[in-house]
Amino acid sequence: MQDRDQSVSLKLAAEARFIPLVQGVVEQGAAAFGLDRGKALRLTMAAEELLSHLAETSGGVAVDLTLTPGGWCVRADFSFVADPSDLWAMNLAAREDIGPGKSMDRLGLLLAARMSDGFEIRLDGRVVHLELRQDHAYEAANPRPVRVVDARGEVVMVDDPEPALIREACALAVDHYPAHLVNETFFTPGKAADMVARGDMNAVVAVDSAGTLAGLMVWRSPSERSVGFCGPYVFVRGGGTAGFLEARMLATVARTKAVSLFSELGTDDLTAENYELLGRLPLGRPGPRGDSGLGDGPEGVELDIRFRHLREDSGRAVWAHPSMRSFLEAAYDRLVLMRDIREADHAGANLPERSVFSARLRPELGIATLAPMVVGRDADRAVADHVRALTRDGYRSILFRLDLAHGWQATLAGSLADNGFSPRLVLPDAGMADVVVFLHG
Amino acid sequence: MADFDLRRLVPPHVRAFEAYRPSNPDSELMRLYGVDHLHRLNNNENALGPAPTVREVVDSFPPGAVPVYPNGDCFDLRHSLAGRFDKDAERFLVGNGSCEVIASVIKAFCEEGDNIVTADRTFAVYEWVAEFSGIKARLIPLKDMAFDPRGMLDAMDERTKVLFVCNPNNPTGTYWDKATMDAFLDEVAGRAVVVIDEAYCEYVDRDDYPDGMSLVERHPNVIVFRTFSKMYALAALRVGYLCGSVEVVDMVRRTHVVYSVNTLAQRCAQAALENDAPFIAATRAMVREARELLCPMFDSMGLEYIANEGNYLMVRVPMPDTLMYRKLMRKGVMVRTMTGFRFPNWIRVSLVQRPVMEDFCRAFGQVLDETA
Ligand SMILES: Cc1ncc(COP(=O)(O)O)c(C=O)c1O
Numbered sequence: 001m002q003d004r005d006q007s008v009s010l011k012l013a014a015e016a017r018f019i020p021l022v023q024g025v026v027e028q029g030a031a032a033f034g035l036d037r038g039k040a041l042r043l044t045m046a047a048e049e050l051l052s053h054l055a056e057t058s059g060g061v062a063v064d065l066t067l068t069p070g071g072w073c074v075r076a077d078f079s080f081v082a083d084p085s086d087l088w089a090m091n092l093a094a095r096e097d098i099g100p101g102k103s104m105d106r107l108g109l110l111l112a113a114r115m116s117d118g119f120e121i122r123l124d125g126r127v128v129h130l131e132l133r134q135d136h137a138y139e140a141a142n143p144r145p146v147r148v149v150d151a152r153g154e155v156v157m158v159d160d161p162e163p164a165l166i167r168e169a170c171a172l173a174v175d176h177y178p179a180h181l182v183n184e185t186f187f188t189p190g191k192a193a194d195m196v197a198r199g200d201m202n203a204v205v206a207v208d209s210a211g212t213l214a215g216l217m218v219w220r221s222p223s224e225r226s227v228g229f230c231g232p233y234v235f236v237r238g239g240g241t242a243g244f245l246e247a248r249m250l251a252t253v254a255r256t257k258a259v260s261l262f263s264e265l266g267t268d269d270l271t272a273e274n275y276e277l278l279g280r281l282p283l284g285r286p287g288p289r290g291d292s293g294l295g296d297g298p299e300g301v302e303l304d305i306r307f308r309h310l311r312e313d314s315g316r317a318v319w320a321h322p323s324m325r326s327f328l329e330a331a332y333d334r335l336v337l338m339r340d341i342r343e344a345d346h347a348g349a350n351l352p353e354r355s356v357f358s359a360r361l362r363p364e365l366g367i368a369t370l371a372p373m374v375v376g377r378d379a380d381r382a383v384a385d386h387v388r389a390l391t392r393d394g395y396r397s398i399l400f401r402l403d404l405a406h407g408w409q410a411t412l413a414g415s416l417a418d419n420g421f422s423p424r425l426v427l428p429d430a431g432m433a434d435v436v437v438f439l440h441g
Numbered sequence: 442m443a444d445f446d447l448r449r450l451v452p453p454h455v456r457a458f459e460a461y462r463p464s465n466p467d468s469e470l471m472r473l474y475g476v477d478h479l480h481r482l483n484n485n486e487n488a489l490g491p492a493p494t495v496r497e498v499v500d501s502f503p504p505g506a507v508p509v510y511p512n513g514d515c516f517d518l519r520h521s522l523a524g525r526f527d528k529d530a531e532r533f534l535v536g537n538g539s540c541e542v543i544a545s546v547i548k549a550f551c552e553e554g555d556n557i558v559t560a561d562r563t564f565a566v567y568e569w570v571a572e573f574s575g576i577k578a579r580l581i582p583l584k585d586m587a588f589d590p591r592g593m594l595d596a597m598d599e600r601t602k603v604l605f606v607c608n609p610n611n612p613t614g615t616y617w618d619k620a621t622m623d624a625f626l627d628e629v630a631g632r633a634v635v636v637i638d639e640a641y642c643e644y645v646d647r648d649d650y651p652d653g654m655s656l657v658e659r660h661p662n663v664i665v666f667r668t669f670s671k672m673y674a675l676a677a678l679r680v681g682y683l684c685g686s687v688e689v690v691d692m693v694r695r696t697h698v699v700y701s702v703n704t705l706a707q708r709c710a711q712a713a714l715e716n717d718a719p720f721i722a723a724t725r726a727m728v729r730e731a732r733e734l735l736c737p738m739f740d741s742m743g744l745e746y747i748a749n750e751g752n753y754l755m756v757r758v759p760m761p762d763t764l765m766y767r768k769l770m771r772k773g774v775m776v777r778t779m780t781g782f783r784f785p786n787w788i789r790v791s792l793v794q795r796p797v798m799e800d801f802c803r804a805f806g807q808v809l810d811e812t813a
Contacts, residue, residue: 251783255565273759274786308785309763312778314465315473336767338473 007068008032014054014061014080022051026067026076033069036137043134046115047076050130053108054078057090070133072194073117078130090121090128092359093385110393113361121358123373138188141171148176151239153209157248161205163193169205169216173233180283180301181265183218183230184364192218204248206241215241217249219261226430227258227310230265242269250274254310260429263306275306276335279425281437282397283365305425313337318404318433319344321413324423328436331426339434344407345414351375355382361395368395372402372412379415387419387440398440405433413438454575476773480797483777485611485641485753488793489727490674492720494712502705511704514694515682518702521711522682526654531687534694535710537701539640539668539681543605544570546664546683548696550602550634551576558596559605560588562613562783564638567605586747587615590625597633604629607638608653609645612782612789614749618649622656631662634689639665640681641751643672643721644728650750654684661686664693669706671752672724673713678706728752731792738802742809752792755779760812762788768811772804 008029012018026047030040047065054063063080082090092109109130113119118133158165167189173182185192185201195201196218206214217231229249232242253261263275280302315338320328322343332339355376360369368390376382383400390398400416402409413423413436421438428434448456464470467479481488491499515535523530536542547570551557559567561580571578579601581592588606597604606625609616617625622637629635637653653665668681680702683693732748739746739756748754758765762778765788769776779787790801 247785250780250785251561254780254783254785255568274761276761276764308761308780310780312464312763312766314470336764336771338475338767338770340473 007066009064009066011062011064014051014058014063016052016055019048019051019055022047022065025065029067030074030134033067033074034136035074035134039134039137042115043074043076043132046112046132046134047078049108049112049115050078050132053112054080056108058082070200071198072138072191072200073133073135076132076134079124079127081126082128090130091356091382091386092121093382093389110389113359114363114393119359119361121373123356123358135191136194138190140187141174141189143179144171144175146175148235148237149212151208151214151236151241152212155206155208155214155236155239155241155244157244158205158207161203163197165205165213166193166196166203166216169203169213169233169235172213172235173216173231176235177233177267180303181230181267182233183265202249202252204245204252206244208236208239212236214239215245217245219249219253221258223431224257225259225432226427227253227256227261228264229261230263231267232269233267234269243271246271246274250310259309259311260427261308261310262427262430263304266304266306270306275308278305278307278335278427281305281399281424282367282439305427307428309428313428315339316433317342319407319410320404321345321410323417324410324413324436327423328426335426335428337426337428337434342407344410351377353377355379357382357386363394366394366396367399368397369399369401371400372409375408375412379412380418383412383415383419383421400438400440401431402436402438403431403433404436405431452575455573470770470775471773474770474773476771478773479770480774480793480800482791482793482797482801483775483789484676485671485751485789485791486676487672487674487724487752488791488797489724490720491709492674492713492717494715495673495675495709498708498712499705502708506704509704510700511702511707513699515702515707518680518682518707518711521714522684525714526684528654528684529687532657532690533682533684534690534697535680535682535702535707536697537681538670538679539638539666539683540566541679541701542666542681542683542693542697543567543636544574545693545697546603546634546636547571547574547576549693555600555602556598557603557605558593558601558633560593560607560610563588563605563607564611564640565781567636567638583610583613583615585615586610586613588617590617590621590628594625594628597629601633603634603636605636605638607640608651609641609750611641611751612753612755612777612779612784612787613747614641614751614753616645616647616650616750618647619651620649622651626656626660626663629662631660634662634664635660636664636666636683640668640671642667644725644752645750646725647750657685661689664689669710669713672721673710673717675706675709675713678703678709680706680710724752727794728792730795731798734795734798734802735790735792738806742806747787753789754792755784755787755789757784757787759809760786762786765808768808769801769804772807774801774804776801 010025023044027044030043061080066077068075116132117135120131122129170186170189170192173186196203201218201220203218205216208214214236215234219227219229222228232245234241283301283303317340320341353376356374357370358373416438421440424437424439426434471479519530519533522533543566556577556579557571558579560583562583568578579596639653657663664683664685666683670676736748744756746756766778777789
């Protein structure tokens with residue numbers, strides 16, 4: 001059988017002497033997958049940084065390196081089976097205690113993240129994945145002057161829109177909307193179209209009867225049970241475009257695994273009665289894209305987060321740390337969500353020594369989103385270390401997500417509260433159960 | 442423990458399929474929502490039932506029958522149906538609810554690469570069974586809230602094996618009249634099997650409503666589905682059946698599990714058919730009265746609604762249907778959300794006895810007032 005992705009893989013031990021081998025594979029593989037030279041080099045340097053981090057912290061461990069072309073990107077995934085007691089070294093902030101007489105002088109993971117377009121640490125059973133992503137270079141769309149026209153005739157959805165139509169719709173969204181409300185990929189319309197073609201993003205496009213582009217809406221599934229959307233982006237006056245786009249999205253996701261739908265970037269055009277308001281979250285600060293439209297102040301802007309269930313909610317039990325009980329009760333009461341709140345506390349539990357947090361970093365927006373993979377006896381310090389390391393690296397919006405399906409995750413709320421985090425909102429069914437988002441500061 | 446690679450063993454279309462999760466039992470829902478009663482207006486059950494003839498069978502069911510297997514292919518019930526509809530008993534196949542016969546029909550006619558054709562906004566089980574069996578479901582948008590015959594015919598190709606027509610449609614209550622049905626069947630011209638799901642036919646009192654039981658006489662490719670869950674109020678017992686030509690039913694029987702209908706269900710279904718006219722008339726009157734109570738209320742609230750045939754109607758609410766559901770549950774009323782039927786922000790309400798309908802009206806009005 002042919003491997004559609006034609007990925008390349010390498011099995012090796014995490015040892016410094018293999019660095020040149022990894023460099024060669026990543027550099028030449030990335031080039032073969034079409035990354036331009038500059039981008040291939042960045043991916044190579046990030047991979048080198050990762051391997052040396054592994055060699056220092058988990059020397060000799062058997063690593064699988066897989067290089068995969070993703071259509072619009074190339075991914076380098078380092079995976080290995082980690083002994084639970086060694087996992088801590090995968091923390092972004094891991095730098096001390098790496099062995100007798102040794103200490104790390106730099107935060108290799110943060111360095112690797114900084115050189116990448118995407119970076120993720122996650123645990124899949126006992127397998128740790130460190131994934132670097134480098135996107136292809138695409139031509140950028142710059143805002144053009146807009147002229148809003150009335151929709152002519154009936155507005156209709158385009159079935160299976162052509163890539164060219166998606167590209168044009170993305171460019172129109174860039175023209176018509178403030179940059180902070182525009183899905184990041186629209187600034188490179190070719191990338192957005194490639195993501196849609198591969199099914200990494202879903203898009204619906206509307207046109208009027210004269211064939212003029214009327215609107216665009218996109219969504220993706222950040223987890224099996226949830227959908228996040230951006231839009232609706234509307235380019236004509238009248239015609240009910242937003243409602244049609246939303247209806248098409250809802251019809252498409254209604255019979256899937258998804259339980260909950262969230263607005264990632266909801267525009268003012270959305271139909272308010274389709275959603276429930278959950279609260280607000282920071283959107284980050286101005287990014288490196290020049291005039292990103294994120295507002296004047298360094299604090300950036302906040303955005304309403306809306307949601308709707310796609311199924312009937314028949315109630316469930318959630319875990320909570322005593323420190324978040326009153327927050328949760330108030331949130332659930334306001335949302336009319338029936339939850340049995342069970343309290344979870346460290347007390348008496350036989351905890352591992354050290355904690356490990358997963359991380360999703362958006363350097364261009366200064367947003368870091370953390371979640372616990374292991375909660376250990378050092379939780380307080382681990383949270384403090386992460387905040388320190390991320391703040392030093394320029395991340396101003398540090399979010400922590402706890403999935404209340406797991407008592408051990410809920411226990412972390414105590415350490416978060418002690419380190420300057422406060423719960424901002426509940427995302428119903430965003431994970432295995434409801435997810436509480438904490439914000440630092 | 443030996444390695445067990447579940448992913449390798451499960452076909453992709455099953456891995457990709459999302460299992461339907463029925464709601465929690467009433468007792469658990471009542472505890473969570475903090476209510477001491479729950480009006481079930483979510484499943485189109487007939488709260489008037491069962492009929493007295495059925496009650497007698499239930500009350501006198503001998504415990505001695507419990508250790509004994511039921512008749513494997515519902516011999517007596519099929520003969521009752523044969524007498525009722527004046528057909529050969531071999532033309533009936535009884536299942537554990539009509540949901541089971543949906544699966545048997547798809548298994549009998551479809552293999553990989555085949556497709557079925559139905560509507561996008563109808564009873565979901567046709568689409569579900571097809572998809573988890575690896576068969577493509579072509580979903581034709583409703584037109585004016587009704588099945589679109591032209592769209593369905595245009596969607597047919599040489600791999601189309603079954604067309605499912607829900608008549609009247611759940612949830613819109615629209616139906617094809619005799620002329621529409623005849624023209625459709627003429628144009629299908631035997632190229633595929635046409636299933637006419639008449640789950641709610643006993644609620645329809647219209648002269649131009651086509652009777653599937655006579656259509657199967659003229660069209661050898663037609664299969665009619667009926668159920669005892671709706672009008673006959675036997676939902677807990679799970680009995681439904683299909684009727685078609687002897688040849689077609691013989692094929693479907695090959696893929697159908699025998700012994701799936703229990704003894705009590707078989708006997709109650711037979712009893713339900715006896716002298717059913719008064720019970721059907723009383724139920725129709727109840728449904729009519731409920732509809733006449735609700736529709737003017739929705740009119741006065743300026744809400745859009747769809748109330749046609751069947752013991753249900755739909756209303757569009759100014760909020761997510763899933764939020765309306767939670768708010769009504771807090772008041773002891775359970776309705777069906779319609780996002781999953783591709784009618785976001787609509788709820789479907791079963792039409793039952795007046796006092797319950799009045800409770801619904803009160804709760805519904807309160808929720809709207811609270812949100813206004
Ligand atoms: C249109 C339609 N067909 C079939 C069924 C299934 O009925 P059962 O499996 O209870 O016979 C239903 C039940 O909701 C229905 O609405």
